[in-house]
Amino acid sequence: MNTQTTFKTEHAKRYLSTLCKHFGHKVPVQLDGKHGRIELPFGQCELAAGDEALDLTVSAETKADLDKTAQVIASHLERFAFRENPQIEWH
Template sequence: MFTSNAKIPTERASSYLQQLCKHFAHKIDVQFDAQAGLINFPFGSCALAADPERLDLTVSANTQADITKTCRVIASHLERFAFRENPKIEWHAAPATISQAD
């Protein structure tokens, strides 16, 4: 499993979280409230968390190509929705998760 994170400073985190989730909910499985959301694409997922100062995004996928695609989709939509703030979205790869059997 591949994972990338981005933290976007904004006072409108909850608004952007809800806007992203509502947008994608027309086509795919999405769950959200004002503080947290989960968008499930066929090629990956994005967990969102909003606090008063920032929007946290955590993207997960099974392949490097899918993580890249998921990051691009989320970033391009957020950039469109937050065009007044012109957010700088920097993705940081998280260490690969390894599950261990007992």
């Protein structure tokens, strides 16, 4: 199962780096320029930074794990990007 969202921002690469570095202290993370992957115990998140947006795709085995993964990633992004007041809606 997966769900995705796009956060429109001119600072996508910075948020990608911040998220990956933050989670990298606790779980496996891959960071390669404008792409990243965060592997939580209950799901994972693929991130791609463009010039005007950060695309996030969350995947997990169950709906409950998908919702939990999406919530964890969104809450951290909202905290790191508080100045931009992101409205994260997963589709």
